[in-house]
Amino acid sequence: MGEPVPERGVRTEELATRLEPILSRYRGQAGGLIPLLQEVQGELGWLPEEALRLVAEATGLTLAQVVGVASFYAQFYFQPRGRHVIRVCTGTACHIRGAPKILERLEEELGIGAGETAPDLSVTLETVNCLGCCALAPVVVVDERVLKKRDHKKLWEWIRKRRVE
Numbered sequence: 001m002g003e004p005v006p007e008r009g010v011r012t013e014e015l016a017t018r019l020e021p022i023l024s025r026y027r028g029q030a031g032g033l034i035p036l037l038q039e040v041q042g043e044l045g046w047l048p049e050e051a052l053r054l055v056a057e058a059t060g061l062t063l064a065q066v067v068g069v070a071s072f073y074a075q076f077y078f079q080p081r082g083r084h085v086i087r088v089c090t091g092t093a094c095h096i097r098g099a100p101k102i103l104e105r106l107e108e109e110l111g112i113g114a115g116e117t118a119p120d121l122s123v124t125l126e127t128v129n130c131l132g133c134c135a136l137a138p139v140v141v142v143d144e145r146v147l148k149k150r151d152h153k154k155l156w157e158w159i160r161k162r163r164v165e
């Protein structure tokens with residue numbers, strides 16, 4: 001992923017320059033909208049409205065069509081996301097085995113609530129409902145890495161280190 005863009009203060013020209021290598025491969029191709037959106041999100045961390053406009057221009061679709069498709073899929077985000085994403089499973093098995101306490105501690109340590117991104121875009125904290133690996137409960141996922149209970153020590157070490165950086 002490229003450096004995530006903040007919610008405000010990014011100029012359209014900067015965005016256009018940054019996205020040009022991606023957009024140029026999809027120009028005039030309305031059929032490649034999903035992979036294009038995935039690549040744009042991969043570069044920016046989320047899909048700002050201005051980026052959706054650029055996608056519409058490049059593909060020849062209307063902004064409404066692009067937004068309609070993007071908003072249909074849960075994989076696309078319309079708010080800034082952090083460089084790292086921590087997801088706490090709050091499904092039944094994880095809940096019983098201590099997920100609420102883990103979430104509370106994460107909120108305290110990171111200074112953000114569930115569903116929020118740190119202002120410096122370093123991290124996003126989310127909850128999910130059952131990741132399908134209940135035997136490992138309570139489960140926390142950092143980026144794509146699943147941490148079962150005995151790995152949680154590493155999570156707290158990582159957060160402590162992040163605070164002193």
Ligand code: FES
Pocket residue numbers: 089090091092093094095129130131132133134135137139
């Ligand atoms: S409830 Fe957490 S993995 Fe299933």
